Amino acid sequence: MSSSRPHIVIVGGGIIGLNTAYYLLSGPEPPRVTIVENTHIAAAASSKAAGFVAGNKGWHAPANVELAKLSFDAYTDLAAKLNGAESFGWRRVTTTGVKIGNQDKMSGYRTLPVAGALEATSGIGGWANGDKVVLINEDSGQLLPGAFCARLWAECTAKGLVTLIATPTGRDGKTLRTTEGLLKFDKLVLAAGPWTADLCETLGLPRVPVSSLPGHHIQIKPAMPKGMQVIPDESLFCGVGAGDGNILESIAADIPDYEPGSWERTQGWTRTVEFFPRADGNVYVAGENAIPKTIGDRAADARLNRLPPTAARCRAHVDDELVARMVRASKAVSPALDLDKGAQLVEADLCYRPITPDKCPIIGEWAEDIYVSSGHGPWGITLATGSGIVLSELIRADLAHKKPQLSADISGLEPHRFGPKRSAKL
Numbered sequence: 001m002s003s004s005r006p007h008i009v010i011v012g013g014g015i016i017g018l019n020t021a022y023y024l025l026s027g028p029e030p031p032r033v034t035i036v037e038n039t040h041i042a043a044a045a046s047s048k049a050a051g052f053v054a055g056n057k058g059w060h061a062p063a064n065v066e067l068a069k070l071s072f073d074a075y076t077d078l079a080a081k082l083n084g085a086e087s088f089g090w091r092r093v094t095t096t097g098v099k100i101g102n103q104d105k106m107s108g109y110r111t112l113p114v115a116g117a118l119e120a121t122s123g124i125g126g127w128a129n130g131d132k133v134v135l136i137n138e139d140s141g142q143l144l145p146g147a148f149c150a151r152l153w154a155e156c157t158a159k160g161l162v163t164l165i166a167t168p169t170g171r172d173g174k175t176l177r178t179t180e181g182l183l184k185f186d187k188l189v190l191a192a193g194p195w196t197a198d199l200c201e202t203l204g205l206p207r208v209p210v211s212s213l214p215g216h217h218i219q220i221k222p223a224m225p226k227g228m229q230v231i232p233d234e235s236l237f238c239g240v241g242a243g244d245g246n247i248l249e250s251i252a253a254d255i256p257d258y259e260p261g262s263w264e265r266t267q268g269w270t271r272t273v274e275f276f277p278r279a280d281g282n283v284y285v286a287g288e289n290a291i292p293k294t295i296g297d298r299a300a301d302a303r304l305n306r307l308p309p310t311a312a313r314c315r316a317h318v319d320d321e322l323v324a325r326m327v328r329a330s331k332a333v334s335p336a337l338d339l340d341k342g343a344q345l346v347e348a349d350l351c352y353r354p355i356t357p358d359k360c361p362i363i364g365e366w367a368e369d370i371y372v373s374s375g376h377g378p379w380g381i382t383l384a385t386g387s388g389i390v391l392s393e394l395i396r397a398d399l400a401h402k403k404p405q406l407s408a409d410i411s412g413l414e415p416h417r418f419g420p421k422r423s424a425k426l
Contacts (some may be wrong), residue, residue, distance in 0.1 A: 006399050007138075009183050011168055011199060012191035013037030014046035015145065016373050017150045019388025020189055025159040027396065028395075031186070032160070036178060039168040041153050044193055045312035045351035045380060047146030048217065050276045050284045051089070052235055053382050055139030058113025063360045063412025064383065070387035070408040072139045079143075087151045089144035089279035093233045097133030103241025104132065107272050107287075110378060112237055126229050128275075128334045130238065142235065142276060146382055171203040174369060187395050188370045194307055194354040198375040205367055208376045208393065209418045211351040213306045216322045217286040219278075221295040222412060223342030225335045231283065236275040236377075240329045258294060265321045269328035275337075282346060287368055288326050292319035292350060304415060307352050314350050323348045353377050363387055364394065364413040371395065372415050 008024055010017045013035050021033045037043070055072025057065040084090030097106045097114065101142055101183050106112055113136040157163070166180035175181040188297070192199045194212035222231055260278050273287040294317045300306045308314050325347065330337040337343050356362055356375035362381060366372040376383050390406050397404035 002134060003051050004185040005029070006287045007184065008033045008187050008189065008395060009035045009036060010034070010189040010191055011176075011194065012189075012196075013039075013041040013153075013163065014044060015042065015149055015152075015192065015384040016193070016376070016387055017189065017191040018042070018046075018048075018149055018156065019384045020191060020373060020391050021156045022152055023388045023392035024236055024395065025156055025161060027392065030159065031399070032162075033156070034164055034183060036161040036164050036166055036168060036176070036183070038165070039310055039312045040122075040165070040328045041163065042146055042149035044349065045315060045353050046149050046193075046350055048351040049145050049381050050146045050286055051143045051148070051215070051278070051381055052276055053141040054095075054114055054379075055141075055382070057109065057134050058136045059382075060379070061111075061358075061360055063358075063410075064379065066408035067383050067386040067390070067410060067413070068379070069139070070388075070389060071383050072141065074385035074389060075141060075143070082151055082155065084143065085278075085279075086333040087419050088148035089142070090148075091142055091233055091279055093140050093142045094137045095135040095140050095237065097135050098130040098236050098238040099133065099241075100130035100238065101241035103271055105272055106237045106239040107274070110237070121309050127228060127234075127336055128236055128238075129164055130333065135237070135363050142233075143381070144278065144279070144280065168199060168202055172318040176203075185317035186369065187398065189391065189395075190366065190370065191374060193374060193380075194352045195310075196354060196372065200360065200366070202347045205370065207358055208362060208366060208372055208374060208415065210354045211356070213355045213377060214289060214291055214305050214307075214350065214352050215286060215378075216288040216292070216319065216326065216348070216350050217284060218323055218326050218345060218349075219280050219282045219284050219331060219347040220337050222334075222336035223338070223344075225341070231277045231336060233277060235277075236333065238273050238275065238329070238333050239269055240269060240273055240332050249392065254344040258410075265325070268325055268334065270325045271329075273326060273333070275330075275333065278364070283330075285326050285330050285337075287329075288322045290319075290322055292317045292322065292336065305352070313350065318348055318350045340358055353380060357418060361387065362417075363391055363410050363413045364415045365398075366415050370425075380389075
């Protein structure tokens, strides 16, 4: 590839950076693209997330609606091109709300697209306990995010992507300083997830309004009770409460969301919990968003939400008390997920999602020749492909000195909507 072509440097090797690289490299006369990543490709939430993809507008804030639809369609196209069912577990799924006991709220941080009246039908049947609330199932899918990122990185590499494992240390104009040397760029993309604000500070830029949302998850290998043959391709969003004689009635407690007290941490359960049966046979369980209290990482203690300095240190923060809360909730929802009856806990981990004050991402130009794509919150996987498409369109238009023609309306995702207004040069 000719060195005279523009050079785009992307800091962040997660699913947002990879999709940006892929769509930059897939167009006519692609630029040179380098990803700078300080750990390894998809080291954080990009490989540890549930992999749920929701394209229907009912799941999303108005600012995200067109981007979500674009993303779902792009995933469908990529699955067809890259043999998604085999290479990254792509499949269509149904979605169902579940209410157990006295808990009406079914998600701690998502708006669920209830189909019709909010009326539960007694007894969900099948693999889960509780009352069923039918959700909108149009354009719902799932993938294995780690496998997807690996496949997309391979495709990008075949198209000419250069990957540099290094840590940015500063910036001199349009030269990025890293621990592995200097990189001159024409356009710079900041896609470092919850570390994007720290990255801005390192590069002498105002901090973007991106914080972090911690989230534990577990994976359980189910044990099928007698009469249960298979767990369906059905994602569950569950409110789990005590009452109705269920197994949690004896340990009921009224607690605030996300930050349970000490007794509730050790004896309670996750009140709003999500279940995602995967193509590999395991069930991914999430919804525990309390701040981990694991002792031993002084570098994280003073940081908001105890965000570790790098993705490589997240696993050390796994909080066994929060894991146990999800295990107890899983037992209440499905007999197939009861560890006392043969189910196996195969993974317990923690990741931090980047999140903005209004819970919608920021996508666009942060400073002259410097773009940002971050803050996707719990919708990072869902919105990743669309984010890559529109950001590549913005960059291509900028390079050509043309007005961008975007595939989705992202006017509500402008990076400076929280202030300050962008100055010409920073």
